[in-house]
């Protein structure tokens with residue numbers, strides 16, 4: 047769990063590094079690390095014991111195939127970004143970051159409990 051949280055934090059940091067106007071080489075390294083990290087996501091969540099402990103929903107295990115696919119999409123989009131940075135293609139880098147961000151959000155939307163939703167659920171319970 048702790049390693050996963052560190053992993054995700056690292057991803058966030060690398061994305062921030064990637065969205066800056068920093069040298070292409072930095073972007074490439076960050077994207078390569080991100081791809082490596084993305085490939086570790088399924089392993090970090092493999093054990094269902096995390097259920098309830100994290101903001102990951104039970105859907106992760108109920109729809110494991112989809113979750114793994116999301117992680118794989120993130121990894122391949124990070125690899126594309128690294129490639130674009132390696133080729134010094136600014137438009138490719140920009141698109142790559144967009145796709146990457148969409149992959150982060152997509153998985154969170156599907157598999158992560160929203161803080162707001164939790165509050166809403168509490169409200170709904172009160173009404174009953």
Ligand code: HEC
Nearest residue numbers: 051054055057058100101102116117120149150153157158
């Ligand atoms: C395969 C699904 C998936 C992908 C792809 C994904 N995440 Fe997450 N992320 C999660 C889940 C599930 C949690 C909740 C984790 C928890 O509470 O243990 C989470 C939590 C987080 C958190 C909250 C802090 C933490 O450590 O719990 C951050 C920040 C985060 N993700 C950033 C990112 C970024 C940035 C990307 C894209 C580069 C990304 N994530 C891609 C599934 C994913």
